[in-house]
Amino acid sequence: xxxxxxxxxxxxxxxxxxxxxxxxxxxxxxxxxxxxxxxxxxxxxxxxxxxxxxxxxxxxxxxxxxxxxxxxxxxxxxxxxxxxxxxxxxxxxxxxxxxxxxxxxxxxxxxxxxxxxxxxxxxxxxxxxxxxxxxxxxxxxxxxxxxxxxxxxxxxxxxxxxxxxxxxxxxxxxxxxxxxxxxxxxxxxxxxxxxxxxxxxxxxxxxxxxxxx
Numbered sequence: 001x002x003x004x005x006x007x008x009x010x011x012x013x014x015x016x017x018x019x020x021x022x023x024x025x026x027x028x029x030x031x032x033x034x035x036x037x038x039x040x041x042x043x044x045x046x047x048x049x050x051x052x053x054x055x056x057x058x059x060x061x062x063x064x065x066x067x068x069x070x071x072x073x074x075x076x077x078x079x080x081x082x083x084x085x086x087x088x089x090x091x092x093x094x095x096x097x098x099x100x101x102x103x104x105x106x107x108x109x110x111x112x113x114x115x116x117x118x119x120x121x122x123x124x125x126x127x128x129x130x131x132x133x134x135x136x137x138x139x140x141x142x143x144x145x146x147x148x149x150x151x152x153x154x155x156x157x158x159x160x161x162x163x164x165x166x167x168x169x170x171x172x173x174x175x176x177x178x179x180x181x182x183x184x185x186x187x188x189x190x191x192x193x194x195x196x197x198x199x200x201x202x203x204x205x206x207x208x209x210x211x212x213x
Contacts, residue, residue, distance in 0.1 A: 005076045009103035010047060010161055016072040017051060023070065026050040026172055030159075042157050044105055049163040050175060056168035058181070058188035059195070060085045060094060067097055067165050078102050091196060092189075093178040099163040106157040117146045125149060 017025040028048040051070055057063050063085045071077065078100040088095040116122055126149065166172035171179050181192050 005078075005101045005103045005161075006074075007104060009075055009101050010159060012072045012075055013049065013101070013161065013163065017049075017070060020070075022055070023051050023053050023066075024169060024172075026052075028175075042108060042155060044157050044159050047159060047161045048175075049161060050166060050172040051163065052166045052169040052172040056184075056188075058167050058184045058192065060087075063094075063097070063165055063167065067099070070163065070165065071099065075101060087196060088178045090178070090180075092181045092192075094167070094181065095178055096164055096166065101161040101163070103159045103161060104156045105159045107154050108157060109154045110152065112151045112153075114149045114151060115146050119147075122147045122149070125151070 014025075014027065017023060026049070028050065030045040030047045032045045053066060057066065067083065067085075077083075081097075081099045083097050083099060085097050086095045087093070114125055116125075167179050167184070171183065181189050184192070
């Protein structure tokens, strides 16, 4: 089941980031979707928020410490958010975290009239509608043996917000999924390489340990 944020989520995130003095945020123009009138979530738009610290951060640990602080405490995050930074497929790249927020900005309500003289169809529709709590009018008989039912449904209209933290403003402007450490200062590249080698060596040593039987 999707986790929806309360109305006003985008405004809350914007105000929260604006109040912070250690980051800068870029709000990209929304990507609008032409949703269809169905019985499930309808996507209205995607808003991309790129955030960068004023003082660049080129370590995974530093980025992971800052990321949770960018989210207002009253805002609910979507359960499919990718909240971890990690080494990319290319070793000198950092795979950037992404946080998602699905804000309900409205609802689509539909009312449908179903008429049928087929008893099996009437029962099928009636049972299915009751299970989904969609039946608003009990079946009523019409002339000629036809049965009428009024079925109503409601589905949210959603604004999806994607927030991503970048190591510096230059990378936030580029907006890539990964950060290439070759764009970082020399000392940061060296520290990253040393940390990566130490991590790989630790993994190798742990893999060599065999349980005593």
